[in-house]
Amino acid sequence: MVGIKDIAKMAGVSVSTVSNVINGRKNVGKETRERVLKICEEMGYEPNLIGKSLKSGKTNTIVFNFSDFERTFYLKIIKGINDYLSENGFDLIVCTTSSSKNFMRNNFAGGAIILDKKMDNDFLISVADEQFPIVVMDRIVNKDYIKSVIVENYTVMCDFVQSLINKGYSNFGYIGGIESSLDHQERFQAFTDTLKNNNIPFQRTNYYFGDFTEESGYRAANIITLSNNLPEILVCANDNMAIGAIKALKESNYSVPEDISVTGFDDANAAETYGLTTVTIPRYESGYLAAKELVEMIQGTGNNDIFKISAKIKWRSTVK
Amino acid sequence: MVGIKDIAKMAGVSVSTVSNVINGRKNVGKETRERVLKICEEMGYEPNLIGKSLKSGKTNTIVFNFSDFERTFYLKIIKGINDYLSENGFDLIVCTTSSSKNFMRNNFAGGAIILDKKMDNDFLISVADEQFPIVVMDRIVNKDYIKSVIVENYTVMCDFVQSLINKGYSNFGYIGGIESSLDHQERFQAFTDTLKNNNIPFQRTNYYFGDFTEESGYRAANIITLSNNLPEILVCANDNMAIGAIKALKESNYSVPEDISVTGFDDANAAETYGLTTVTIPRYESGYLAAKELVEMIQGTGNNDIFKISAKIKWRSTVK
DNA sequence: TTGTACGCGTTATCAT
DNA sequence: ATGATAACGCGTACAA
Numbered sequence: 001m002v003g004i005k006d007i008a009k010m011a012g013v014s015v016s017t018v019s020n021v022i023n024g025r026k027n028v029g030k031e032t033r034e035r036v037l038k039i040c041e042e043m044g045y046e047p048n049l050i051g052k053s054l055k056s057g058k059t060n061t062i063v064f065n066f067s068d069f070e071r072t073f074y075l076k077i078i079k080g081i082n083d084y085l086s087e088n089g090f091d092l093i094v095c096t097t098s099s100s101k102n103f104m105r106n107n108f109a110g111g112a113i114i115l116d117k118k119m120d121n122d123f124l125i126s127v128a129d130e131q132f133p134i135v136v137m138d139r140i141v142n143k144d145y146i147k148s149v150i151v152e153n154y155t156v157m158c159d160f161v162q163s164l165i166n167k168g169y170s171n172f173g174y175i176g177g178i179e180s181s182l183d184h185q186e187r188f189q190a191f192t193d194t195l196k197n198n199n200i201p202f203q204r205t206n207y208y209f210g211d212f213t214e215e216s217g218y219r220a221a222n223i224i225t226l227s228n229n230l231p232e233i234l235v236c237a238n239d240n241m242a243i244g245a246i247k248a249l250k251e252s253n254y255s256v257p258e259d260i261s262v263t264g265f266d267d268a269n270a271a272e273t274y275g276l277t278t279v280t281i282p283r284y285e286s287g288y289l290a291a292k293e294l295v296e297m298i299q300g301t302g303n304n305d306i307f308k309i310s311a312k313i314k315w316r317s318t319v320k
Numbered sequence: 321m322v323g324i325k326d327i328a329k330m331a332g333v334s335v336s337t338v339s340n341v342i343n344g345r346k347n348v349g350k351e352t353r354e355r356v357l358k359i360c361e362e363m364g365y366e367p368n369l370i371g372k373s374l375k376s377g378k379t380n381t382i383v384f385n386f387s388d389f390e391r392t393f394y395l396k397i398i399k400g401i402n403d404y405l406s407e408n409g410f411d412l413i414v415c416t417t418s419s420s421k422n423f424m425r426n427n428f429a430g431g432a433i434i435l436d437k438k439m440d441n442d443f444l445i446s447v448a449d450e451q452f453p454i455v456v457m458d459r460i461v462n463k464d465y466i467k468s469v470i471v472e473n474y475t476v477m478c479d480f481v482q483s484l485i486n487k488g489y490s491n492f493g494y495i496g497g498i499e500s501s502l503d504h505q506e507r508f509q510a511f512t513d514t515l516k517n518n519n520i521p522f523q524r525t526n527y528y529f530g531d532f533t534e535e536s537g538y539r540a541a542n543i544i545t546l547s548n549n550l551p552e553i554l555v556c557a558n559d560n561m562a563i564g565a566i567k568a569l570k571e572s573n574y575s576v577p578e579d580i581s582v583t584g585f586d587d588a589n590a591a592e593t594y595g596l597t598t599v600t601i602p603r604y605e606s607g608y609l610a611a612k613e614l615v616e617m618i619q620g621t622g623n624n625d626i627f628k629i630s631a632k633i634k635w636r637s638t639v640k
Numbered sequence: 641t642t643g644t645a646c647g648c649g650t651t652a653t654c655a656t
Numbered sequence: 657a658t659g660a661t662a663a664c665g666c667g668t669a670c671a672a
Contacts (some may be wrong), residue, residue, distance in 0.1 A: 003665055014643045019667060029641060044446065048426040051665030054370050054648050061419075069399035072392035072589070079389035082416055091422055094414035096402055099381075102411055106368040106649085107321065126364065269392065273593055323649055334659045339651060349657055371649025374664050426665090 002043045010043070011036045022047065053108055061091045062294065063112040065100035065119055072269060073283045074115070077137075080287025081113060088295055104132070111294045113137065117181070133297035135290045139182055144304060147297060149290045151281050152308040153183055157190030160263070160279060160313050164233060165198050167320065169261070172200070173231030175208045175220045175241050184237050187265060191235060206231060210241045217244025225252045230260060233319070239264035239271045239278055246274055246318065261319045275317035282309060322363045323371075330363070331356045342367065373428065381411045382614065383432040385420035385439055392589060393603045394435070397457075400607025401433060408615055424452070431614045433457065437501075453617035455610045459502055464624060467617060469610045471601050472628040473503055477510030480583070480599060480633050484553060485518050487640065489581070492520070493551030495528045495540045495561050504557055507585060511555060526551060530561045537564025545572045550580060553639070559584035559591045559598055566594055566638065581639045595637035602629060 004022070008015045013032060020028050021036040028036075039045075053059045064081055066074055078094060085092045090110075095103060097118045103109050104127050113135045114124060125143050128134045133145040140148045164172075172195065176188050195202045208224060210216035217236060221244065224230065236242035242264030246256055256262055264271060264278035271278050286309045296302035324342070328335045333352060340348050341356040348356075359365075373379040384401055386394055398414060405412045410430075415423065417438045423429050424447050433455045434444060445463050448454045453465040460468045484492075492515065496508050515522045528544065530536035537556060541564065544550065556562035562584030566576055576582055584591060584598035591598050606629045616622035 004667090005665075015666080016644080016668080017642060020642090023667080027641065032641080046422075046425040048428075048665055049422060050370050050374050050426055050428055051648090052667075054374055054665080055667050069395045069402075072395060075389045075392060075395060082389075086416070086418065091419035092415060093419065093423070095412060096406070098406065099411035099413065101366075102369055103413075105321065105366050106370045108370055269589060270593065273590060321649095324651095325649075335650080336652090336660075337658055340658085343651080347657060352657080368649050371664095372651080374648085374666095375650045375652085377664070 002045050003048060004045075007036065007039055007043065007045055010039050053106075059108060059110045060089060061093060061103075061109045062291070063100050063103050063109045064092060064094045065097060065112060065114045065116050066094065067096045067116040067118060073266070073281075076283035077115070077287035077290075080284040080289075081291040082287075084288045084291035084295070090291075090295065107131065111135075111298050113290050113294055133294060133302070135294045135297075137286065137290055140306060145297065147293050147302065147304045147307065149286060149293060149307045149309065151183065151286065152310045153186035154190045156279055156311040156313065157187045157265075158194045161191055161194040161235070162198070163313065164235075164263070164319070165194070165200065169233045170200050171232040172202055173206045173208065173224060173234045174202075175210050175217055175234060175236040175245060177210045177212050177216070177237060177241075187237055205229075210237070210244075212238050212240060214240045214244035214247075217241030218248045219244075221245035221248035222252070225249065225254065230254075233261040233263070236262065236264050239266040239268040239276060242276055242278070242318075243268075243270055243274055246276070256318050257320045263319060267314055271314075272316070277316045277319040278314050279311050280314045281311045285309065321368075322365050323368060324365075327356065327359055327363065327365055330359050377427055379428060379430045380409060381413060381423075381429045382611070383420050383423050383429045384412060384414045384435070385417060385432060386414065386435040387416045387438060388436070393586070393601075396603035397435070397607035397610075400604040400609075401611040402607075404608045404611035404615070410611075410615065427451065431455075431618050433610050433614055453614060453622070455614045455617075457606070457610055460626060465617065467613050467622065467624045467627065469606060469613060469627045469629065471503065471606065472630045473506035474510045476599055476631040476633065477507045477585075478514045481511055481514040481555070482518070483633065484555075484583070484639070485514070485520065489553045490520050491552040492522055493526045493528065493544060493554045494522075495530050495537055495554060495556040495565060497530045497532055497536070497557060497561075507557055525549075530557070530564075532558050532560060534560045534564035534567075537561030538568045539564075541565035541568035542572070545569065545574065550574075553581040553583065556582065556584050559586040559588040559596060562596055562598070562638075563588075563590055563594055566596070576638050577640045583639060587634055591634075592636070597636045597639040598634050599631050600634045601631045605629065 004015050004018050008018045017028060018036055021033050062085055082092050097116050104112055111133050115137045121141050124134055124141060128143055128145040135147045135149055137149050192202060208220040210220050234245055242262050246262055249256055254260055264276045267278045267280035293302060293307055324335050324338050328338045338356055341353050382405055402412050417436050424432055431453050435457045441461050444454055448463060448465040455467045455469055457469050512522060528540040530540050554565055562582050566582055569576055574580055584596045587598050587600035613622060613627055
């Protein structure tokens with residue numbers, strides 16, 4: 001590995017001169033500057049990030065933390081983040097939780113975007129400061145230098161359910177889950193609130209449990225077909241469960257949407273294949289905006305208000 | 321940020337003693353050890369990786385480089401890599417090309433796994449050495465300390481086509497593409513070689529061009545339906561094109577596989593939905609094995625023979 | 641314009 | 657058993 005020292009030796013100057021040349025300072029003679037640059041070129045010199053960040057305490061590296069390898073839309077978020085950061089001269093490193101913590105504690109990185117729920121709030125609160133701001137996605141953390149970027153589930157879900165009511169649906173079933181994520185709580189709250197505002201009853205017996213996998217939606221729908229009270233429409237907390245439900249319903253010879261309508265949430269890749277009516281979350285854009293908010297905090301122009309991303313209803317064929 | 325120095329001050333000992341405690345050396349008194357550990361705990365001390373690798377010149381960090389955000393199976397590869405590395409005490413950072421280069425040039429990282437084709441061979445050859453071995457996926461680079469991990473396309477494709485011939489097919493169509501990736505070259509070579517070995521003619525007019533997107537498969541199949549020579553079976557170079565072709569065929573009222581059979585390659589997520597007969601590539605395993613090979617090179621027990629991953633035929637309903 | 645000395649966090653070596 | 661110090665690669669303040 002060729003370092004600043006080697007260059008200095010070859011150019012017959014001191015390391016500080018090399019450092020000055022590399023960092024574009026003007027206190028170097030033209031002839032010396034050119035000679036040093038030429039040698040750097042020839043030797044393929046690249047500054048050592050370790051030495052650099054060790055000394056300066058500054059860095060252009062951003063950490064993105066995630067861990068759910070099942071959700072393919074995470075790639076879209078990463079792409080959004082990557083695009084904004086590379087447009088703005090930052091390096092991105094993507095890590096899972098344990099590695100992320102390593103890179104967040106030293107001043108190796110200049111900020112982080114956190115998606116993984118396994119990354120606990122206490123840790124984030126302990127490391128976030130002016131020198132290391134953090135953006136958290138899909139959760140809310142109230143602390144200086146921590147900004148929350150969340151999907152506006154509540155509003156869109158209210159709109160969605162209201163639209164369904166306007167279409168004439170009144171007998172609703174819901175497949176949710178035990179998972180108490182903020183996302184899901186909001187979706188379900190919006191669901192019940194909107195029904196209540198329209199004086200439409202919703203009985204707890206019409207709430208079915210899943211775990212957000214296709215398999216669990218399949219099981220839930222099989223149970224529903226065995227009940228003597230088939231809802232007109234089955235609202236599912238995500239697409240995977242909705243698709244599982246559709247499979248089960250078809251196997252039991254129910255037509256969708258003629259006999260029963262089904263909706264999802266996420267607009268996963270498979271949603272289009274099944275013609276599933278669902279809610280599109282702008283994943284790429286949310287990554288891009290999260291990165292933008294982070295960079296603004298780093299540059300001192302940001303704030304830590306909650307940033308809400310709006311979603312859109314995607315009407316397809318599983319609803320009449 | 322709390323460092324070894326702070327701990328030393330609080331415990332009233334020297335930094336060396338703290339270092340010795342942290343690194344589990346036995347030359348420390350029991351009472352001192354306990355006191356230091358307690359303070360570390362209280363202060364939330366974590367060793368600084370930068371200082372560590374600055375001193376030792378060694379690192380447990382591995383770079384994984386990729387950039388194609390469209391291929392969702394990349395997540396499976398990453399998971400495979402991540403699992404092996406975390407089981408073996410390495411940290412993984414995932415970056416796109418430009419950032420990757422930054423982290424590969426200093427001794428910040430101890431090795432790299434390269435998937436992105438944009439990362440040119442010349443660069444890889446220039447940085448790979450004993451201190452920084454590299455695993456390349458889906459390409460072959462002949463150089464010490466660079467190991468190639470590739471999917472064994474040729475053999476499985478030969479088996480696949482031979483099985484189809486054994487089933488009685490003899491009039492083949494092929495949707496390939498201009499992309500001259502090693503992967504695709506091998507698949508097509510295996511296709512033509514196997515036909516030739518069986519004395520089955522394949523005319524160039526039965527080769528249709530796509531660009532590996534669903535859309536291009538759709539267009540290609542529409543052209544095929546307009547020809548007066550519908551093949552018995554349409555072999556596609558990947559699943560996306562096969563699915564596009566199936567959609568086009570169905571829209572033209574051809575039944576699959578009754579009127580025409582279709583095969584893909586990849587076993588993408590949607591393949592199961594369409595009942596597509598295809599070839600499964602063990603993505604997770606290939607990531608896991610790539611990481612394993614890299615770690616072995618780092619530990620000096622590896623070699624740079626080409627590592628071939630075998631794929632399996634997945635028979636579904638689009639073939640008779 | 642150039643060079644010297646120091647500090648960043650850690651570990652290894654040598655001394656006490 | 658414990659401590660003092662040099663070293664890693666770089667940037668920078670300050671001296672020459």
